[in-house]
Each structure stands twice: as C-alpha cells, then as structure tokens.
Amino acid sequence: MDFAFDARTEELRARLLAFMDEHVYPAEQVAHEQRARLSSPWENPPVVEELKAQARRHGLWNLFLPDAEYGAGLTNLQYAPLAEITGRSPQLAPTATNCAAPDTGNMEVLAQFGDERQKKQWLEPLLAGEIRSAFAMTEPDVASSDATNITTHIRREGDEYVITGRKWYISGAMHPDCKIFIVMGKTDPDGPDIRRQQSMVLVPRDTPGVTVKRAMQVFGYEDHYHGGHAEVVFDEARVPVSNLIGEEGGGFAIAQARLGPGRIHHCMRLIGMAERAIELMCRRAVSREAFGKALAQQGVVQNWIADARVAVEQLRLLVLKTAWMMDTVGNRGAHTEIQAIKIATPRTVVGILDRAIQLHGAGGVSQDFPLAELYAGARTLMLADGPDEVHQRSLARREIKKYL
Template sequence: MRDLRPEVQAFLDRVAAFIDTEIRPNEATYAQQVEEGGRWCVPPVMEEMKAKAKAEGLWNFFLPGYEGEFGTGLSNFEYSHLAEKMGAVGIASEVFNCSAPDTGNMEVLERYGSEEQKETWLKPLLAGEIRSAFGMTEPGVASSDATNMAATAVLDGDEYVINGEKWWTSGAGDPRCKIIVFMCVTDQDPDSPRHKRHSQILVPMDSEGIEVRKMMEVFGWDDAPHGHAHLKFTNVRVPKSNMILGEGRGFEIAQGRLGPGRIHHCMRAVGLGERALQMMCERSQSRVAFGKPLSQLGGNMDIIANSRIELNMARLLTLQAAHMMDTVGNKVAASEIAQIKVIVPNIVCDVIDRAIQMHGGAGVSQVFPLARMYAGMRTLRLADGPDEVHRRSVARYELGKYSDYDKTKVESSNVSRS
C-alpha cells in the first residue's frame, strides 16, 4: 500500500475541514428544508453549500486523471480516502458533486460519450447544474442476472422507440434530474450472444411517454429528494444520436462504470461505519446501567474491539482494490472489486447494528440516524449486484487458478484413502 502524495493529503485535510465546518452543522437544516419543501424539492442549503465548495475548488474528485475546470486528477486510490470522509455525512457527496448515480453517469459520458453527448449532458453534470438517473433494474425479472432485462429500444428511422419498466431508478425523484442513462435490449434475437444484445441510451426525463408509477421506499423511507423511482416507458422516442458508443455495447459500458462505482460505494460505507463506531463508543461511555458504563457490561468491550478490527479490514481491502485498479487495471482487479462489494456492506451493517443495540430503543427511532444508516447499508448488499453474484465471481476466479490442475493427482489421492 502506498502513502498519499503530500498535495493530496493537504487536499484531504481541506475536504475534512469543510465537512466539519460547513456540512455537519447543516445536516439538521437540510432535513428540515426537505420536510418543509414537501419532500421532493431542492433544499436551498444544499445549493448554498455546493456554491461554497465549488468556489473553494472542492469539486468533482471522482474522475481518475481528469484535470481541468471540472476535475482534480486524483487516482482511484487517492479518491478513496476522500470518499471515506464523505461517507460519514450522508449529504456530503452531493455538496462536492460526487454523489451516485451522477458520478457513474459522468464517467460513462466522459469515457464513452460522443462530443455532442458530452456538450449536452456531461458539461452541465460536471458543473452541478443538473442531476441524472440510471435505469437498469426491472420489476418483472430477476435482475441479479442483468441479461434478463426486457425493456427494449427499437430503431425507427432516426429515432429509437423505448418500451418497458424500470424500478430502483436512483435519482429520478430529484426535480433537477434531467437525463436517464437507460439500459435496454436492442438485439431482439434470443440466439445472439447474451452480453451483446444490450445497449445504453440517453433518455431525457421530460420525454413524452415516461410515467412515474411510484417512488420506492427502503424500510419505509423514500430517500427524498433523491429517491428511487418505478418508471414506465411507453413508446418513448429519443434521437438515434442518443445511443452511447453503439448498439450491443451496454455490458461493456456497464463494466467500465461499475468498477470505480464499487470503490466509491465501499469507501463511503467505511466512513459511515466509522461514524457508527464513534456513536457506539460515545454511548457506551455516557450511559450507565447496573452501576457501570455500558462499555463495562457484558461483552461490549469485545463488540467495540471487533468493530474496530473489521472496519480496518474493510478499509484496507478496499484500498488494495483501488490501488490495483490504478496499477494493473479494472479487469485484473475484478476479483478484488467483487470481494469488497460483498464484505464491506456486510461488515458495516454489523457495526451499525451493534451501535443500534448499544443505543437501546433510541437506536431504532428517529432520535438517532442509526436506523436510517442501517437501511441504506442493507440496500447496498443488493445495489450494483447482490452478494451472491459477487461471491460467484470470486469463486470462479479462484477455481480458474486450478483449471489445469493434474486430475490424476486427485484420483491417486482418492485411491490411497480407500
């Protein structure tokens, strides 16, 4: 593992200071403005914080190597440290224009978009003027196998005609959401290669034929004003030029998008876990039962120790994956990326659950943010692919190391045991 460059460490210190002085104190104000604005609104305090962050050059950290007006040129490894800081305060990522799904969508447009697409959609996204959504998961199929998706885009002259449904379309509830990166089937031949039948296309949110059927809830929370929408697309027409990269390239684009995204998710999760551990420790020291602080009762010392150990494991494994992406590329780092997507949300779920238990009834109430933190982290075990899919990837990679293993040795060993 390598150290941060001095200039990156200095930048990290600036981000941490901004979070502590500008964002943490405004968490309650943000929540209040969401309620007063009718949930699906743009809280004024968010736009104020964004303007301050942008003016201070604390903006768009996430595009590896992307420098200039809208970038900082950080590597995946360097950005990971910033993501951890942002993850501890839920609204921080948006303040710095580094929140999902915008980050992934901007990466797609920067890597694979045409010049026209970059001018129309990437520039205003990088400037923080609009927001975006990503439509992949569908209600009518088992989406753990993404090749099951049924939404279609059929070319009709100079336009694609889109039909189908998507849900968990993150970001679609935000009134600033102007564009959806939409995954669809463009090759209707079921005998074609499974991963060559799908494409990604840009669908403006105000297109005729898009119906918001409902906003999805996670354990009763609607995640306003961001939201996760169930959308229906009926004969939605978009220009042929909205196709990204070309027909049949959807999974190729998705793999390029999801590698960095999983690093971002996991390091934000570690930051959230650190916040939960801090709350756990503070609660265990401040509350007294049976004449002793909670920290001195039962196995609470072990609980706190295990939480620290596990969070350190999660952090180091994620940083290793980020380092490998920078040095050997996403393809070589595929197993490590899958590993963190399994273990980090599971560890952080456990840490948050322990913090809830330490807080007693208050832990599951609205008095503390722990219950909502748990809901979001539990969802991450499904987002970007469920645990089982990533475990399968890791197992297949491990088994692949032994594909040329001498079977006669196994047979000989079995005979010797009989």
C-alpha cells in the same frame, strides 16, 4: 504496495475534514428541519445549495473523476480516503461535493463513451451541478441480478429509437432536477451473443412516453437527499438515434465499466459510515450508565467496539489495495479484489451498524440518530450493483478455474 497518503491527498483530506466539521455536520439538523417545510419532499433543502457553493469555494468539487479534463484528476488511491470522509454524512456530503451516485457513474459513462454533442448537452451541466440524472437498468419483472435478463426493448425506426419497458429502483429519478436517463435495453433481443444484445441510450425526462410512476421505499425510507428511487415506465418513448451511447450492442460492456468504479466508491463511503457508527457507539458508551456502571465498562460493549475497530481496519486495507490495483493494473486486473470488497464491506458495516443501534436502544431506531438510515443504506448495498451472491459465484469460479 505503499498506501501512504501523498501530499495532494493529505491537503485535500485536511480541507475536506474541515469542511465536514464547519459546514456538513452542523447542516444535518438544519436540512432535516428545512425539509419538513418544503412544498415537495424531493426538493433540496436550501442548506444543500449553500453546502454546494461552499464546496466549490473550497476546491472540493467533482473529486471522483480521474479525468483531469472534467474532474479533480485523482487516482483511485487518492480518492479513496476522501470518499471515506464523505461517507460519514452520506445524505449531505456526496451531494455537496457533486460526488453522489448515480450522477457519478453517469458522468463517468458520458466522459468515457459519450460523443462531443452528448458531453456538451448533458455532461457539462452535470459537472456543474446544474442538473441531476438517473441510470435505468433494473426491472421488476425479471431477475435483474443477471443483466442479460432485461426486457426493455429499444427498436430502431428510421432516425429514431423507440423504447418500451418498465424499470424500478431508478435512483435519482424523483428529483425535480433529474433531466436525463441513461436507459439500458435490448436493441438485438435475438442476437446470438447475449452480452451484445443490449445498448444504452440517453432519454430526456420530458420525452413523451416517459412516466415516473412512483417512489420506491427502502426499509420505509424514500431517500430524498439522493432523489429517491422510482418506478419508471417507457411507453413507445422516441429519441433520436444520435442519443445512442457508444455503439449498438455495447450496453453490457458500458454497464460493467460503469459499475467497477461505482462499487469501490460505495465501499469507501461505507467505511466512513462505519467510522461514524464507532464514534457514536463510543460517545453513547461513556455517557450512559446501566446496572451501576457506565456502558463503556460493560464487557459486551467493549467487545463490540473492539471488533468494530478491527473490522474497519481490515476493510480499509482491502479497499486501498483494490484502489491501488485499479490504478496499476486496471479494473479488469483488479476484478477479484473489486468483488471481494463488494462482498465484504456492506455485510461487515451492516454488522457494525447493528451493534451501534443496539447500544443506543430505542434511540438507535429513531430519527434522533442517523443510525437507522445508515443501516438501511448499507443493507441495500448488499443488493445494489449486483447482489452479494452474484459476486460470490463469479469470484469462486475464478478461484476454481486455477485448478482445472
């Protein structure tokens, strides 16, 4: 295994680091001030559109897509260090480079499984950053950690599908530019194979019967930059049968194909969040004094910083190994590694952020530092894309199977 950055990765890293220093970090406070003056909290502050234009001018656009026809054509191993850099400012950098979830996963689904009409109508404007999208799978009335539990019903009536169900924590759905939902529901609820009961259909936001009911908070945050997380009701919403993605019964397989890259992207960005936390810890430690000496001279603070550095280096190697395996043996061959990073990365980064908050005292939980919001995002990723316990169960069963 060789994780050295190749020439293209080095060149993109240099460009992206300069973009972060020159444009993204200075825009964080500007965006905060602009948002307070917006008529709707879900609109993008003007500086976000300026960042998107700058990113396109710098060739830092759609870096996540491995398909060169639609994106940068990077491998997972090439994209990993770039996603880490954007993770240092998760509210702005992923959106600025058109690499923000849930749009990334939705673009991957359309690129891989969509037909030509679907690509023309929805993928192309998503790639151009002209619209946003949402992925509607999670439901409040069932344990969505088991995706076979979903109850949203998609029945066929002639040339139409009729969708009925309730979803929640549908990321991006509050954004005014969110124009399309990818909805997962059951077309064959009584089918003998529980993994062939589900299908995915494209549902335009303005379809009669679709109601974006309310924004769901995450630890009190509404996550405006990513378009929020909504409760959405589908009440006999009708779409053409041609809005089916792939084939009937293929929804579960498409979901798994979508979530594999999504999980590793989240882990890459989490490492960037941890690096930002370490930087803030060090700056705080050398600038504050308590009990007659700098915080940087306090043994417990030194331990926190040292442990954080060790943990990040370990995580980065595991994530890079996973990216390398996805490139060489495919997502299925890297299943164990994908689950391992999904388990290890959020919980470790949550611990690092918790220490950083502690070091900042009251400032750590305030709006004057990004740590509290970073903590909320990292902690949520112990649930998103499958809770840790589901991945632990699956990984353990795979390990035990070797000895049966």
